[in-house]
Amino acid sequence: MHNIVEVKGLTKKYSDVTAVNQVEFQIEKDKIYGLLGKNGAGKTTIMQMLTGQIFPSHGEIKVFGESPIENQVVLNQICFIKESQKYPDVFRVIDVIETAASIFPNWDQEVADQLLEEFRLPLKKRMKKLSRGMFSSVGITIGLASRAPLTIFDEPYLGLDAVARNLFYNYLLEDYSAHPRTVILSTHLIDEVSKLLEHVIVIDQGEVLIDEETDQLHDYGYTLTGTKKQIESLIKEKNIITKSTLGTLTSVTIKGPLSKKEKEQIQELNLDLHTLSLQQLVVSLTSRKDGELK
Numbered sequence: 415m416h417n418i419v420e421v422k423g424l425t426k427k428y429s430d431v432t433a434v435n436q437v438e439f440q441i442e443k444d445k446i447y448g449l450l451g452k453n454g455a456g457k458t459t460i461m462q463m464l465t466g467q468i469f470p471s472h473g474e475i476k477v478f479g480e481s482p483i484e485n486q487v488v489l490n491q492i493c494f495i496k497e498s499q500k501y502p503d504v505f506r507v508i509d510v511i512e513t514a515a516s517i518f519p520n521w522d523q524e525v526a527d528q529l530l531e532e533f534r535l536p537l538k539k540r541m542k543k544l545s546r547g548m549f550s551s552v553g554i555t556i557g558l559a560s561r562a563p564l565t566i567f568d569e570p571y572l573g574l575d576a577v578a579r580n581l582f583y584n585y586l587l588e589d590y591s592a593h594p595r596t597v598i599l600s601t602h603l604i605d606e607v608s609k610l611l612e613h614v615i616v617i618d619q620g621e622v623l624i625d626e627e628t629d630q631l632h633d634y635g636y637t638l639t640g641t642k643k644q645i646e647s648l649i650k651e652k653n654i655i656t657k658s659t660l661g662t663l664t665s666v667t668i669k670g671p672l673s674k675k676e677k678e679q680i681q682e683l684n685l686d687l688h689t690l691s692l693q694q695l696v697v698s699l700t701s702r703k704d705g706e707l708k
């Protein structure tokens with residue numbers, strides 16, 4: 415197993431705001447990661463530190479074995495696509511693409527041409543005149559055509575419709591299978607991307623809440639619905655994430671796993687049991703007041 419990112423005790427403070435607090439994780443080579451969490455959780459700050467754009471207050475970051483700060487050897491291997499990307503005012507789509515082609519060593523012009531056509535991007539139009547969705551499509555085209563060993567997408571598809579987003583997901587999967595690399599995807603559209611993700615890191619209030627392989631998450635949480643009495647008899651020993659009551663029915667979200675015996679009891683009582691989707695899991699865990707997963 416080979417880690418291309420190693421982060422230890424990573425902290426970023428902005429005067430009195432601790433945006434990232436003692437974060438620790440590793441990113442393995444050739445895997446698709448989801449960096450998830452609600453607004454203000456600290457995701458962008460982490461991605462900016464990984465790409466050497468801002469400096470940590472404390473802690474250590476190694477990307478491809480070295481500090482990314484002012485390190486051209488490391489930075490040449492990273493493509494960071496962010497929604498707030500700025501381009502020179504005079505730049506047209508073609509200028510952005512040509513510049514990207516000259517920067518990224520693994521650039522694949524065929525991929526770029528296919529995507530420019532699929533997204534129907536007007537090559538001669540200035541970037542500042544593009545619609546929000548078209549602007550995002552340019553970023554996605556660069557991210558995929560760069561074939562960078564570490565490609566980071568921070569909320570890459572603002573303004574893109576469902577058809578264009580699907581095009582991105584399909585292209586990413588297809589190209590990733592043929593040319594494996596490491597991808598970090600940060601997005602609020604969790605359910606849409608959940609099938610793409612092999613590993614999930616959830617950030618909450620600047621800290622790592624979950625760092626887990628996606629296929630290990632199916633047992634992380636459940637919702638259980640039944641009468642108040644039935645539910646209470648079952649959940650005494652469980653860690654409750656959320657609980658709501660409507661009339662005689664109570665619905666609880668509990669942290670897994672459930673034992674065989676508990677599952678049998680639930681079946682005997684004919685209660686409604688569902689595993690949480692990744693989005694439900696992230697929302698329920700990060701909505702808790704203490705934000706803590708015990």
Ligand SMILES: Nc1ncnc2c1ncn2[C@@H]1O[C@H](COP(=O)(O)OP(=O)(O)OP(=O)(O)O)[C@@H](O)[C@H]1O
Nearest residue numbers: 428431432433451452453454455456457458459460
């Ligand atoms: N330049 C800055 N100066 C001061 N505070 C900042 C700065 N950048 C980020 N923050 C604060 O740090 C915290 C984390 O912000 P960050 O942008 O990393 O979150 P995020 O998870 O990317 O959120 P979103 O999903 O909304 O993009 C927030 O409280 C934010 O207000």
